Amino acid sequence: MITSVARRTVVQSVNRASVFRPAVYRSVSTSVRSLSTYYTAGTNTQVNLRVTGNNLLTTYLPHLPKAHEYCKVDGNIATVGITDFAQAALGDIVFVDLPDVGDEFEAKDSFGSVESVKAASDVYAPVSGTIVEVNEALTDEPGLVNSNAEDDAWFVKLEIQDESETGDLLNDDQYKELCEKESS
Numbered sequence: 001m002i003t004s005v006a007r008r009t010v011v012q013s014v015n016r017a018s019v020f021r022p023a024v025y026r027s028v029s030t031s032v033r034s035l036s037t038y039y040t041a042g043t044n045t046q047v048n049l050r051v052t053g054n055n056l057l058t059t060y061l062p063h064l065p066k067a068h069e070y071c072k073v074d075g076n077i078a079t080v081g082i083t084d085f086a087q088a089a090l091g092d093i094v095f096v097d098l099p100d101v102g103d104e105f106e107a108k109d110s111f112g113s114v115e116s117v118k119a120a121s122d123v124y125a126p127v128s129g130t131i132v133e134v135n136e137a138l139t140d141e142p143g144l145v146n147s148n149a150e151d152d153a154w155f156v157k158l159e160i161q162d163e164s165e166t167g168d169l170l171n172d173d174q175y176k177e178l179c180e181k182e183s184s
Contacts, residue, residue: 068179070150071126073160078127081135081154082114082145085179090116093145096138098155103131105158107165112155114145127165129158 068086095115110122
């Protein structure tokens with residue numbers, strides 16, 4: 001039997017050859033808006049920031065070529081998944097591999113993967129933390145990512161270890177511009 005760490009290592013090494021790598025979700029509440037930096041998970045990063053609703057700050061983290069992730073932060077809990085742009089580019093999602101509650105990840109670590117009819121891709125932790133909740137619905141119905149990627153189809157919730165790992169954010173318009181460039 002492959003342990004979750006070994007499984008992640010195997011998935012990570014297999015998926016490194018993937019052309020398309022979706023990113024991880026990340027959001028931030030007003031209590032965290034005062035933070036001066038947010039972390040991105042990779043080199044040559046471009047990050048996007050979008051303020052939505054009254055109390056929500058959502059950051060988009062394209063950290064690798066053609067990779068998109070977001071993270072919604074509420075206090076010290078980050079809800080992580082792939083962006084709607086990423087799911088649209090991947091096509092029909094057929095499998096989502098998620099970690100176990102209690103697993104710890106450093107920023108930039110692959111914590112899971114997503115497979116579609118077109119490609120397989122790692123999903124990366126945008127910040128260091130401990131998994132406190134996993135969206136088990138995605139195990140049985142991975143297609144939920146296609147219908148509601150940025151709301152009900154989040155992947156994991158993790159307790160943030162170091163809030164200073166956040167930074168280099170772009171606004172909503174910059175994210176849209178990035179998506180338009182990648183679409184053309």
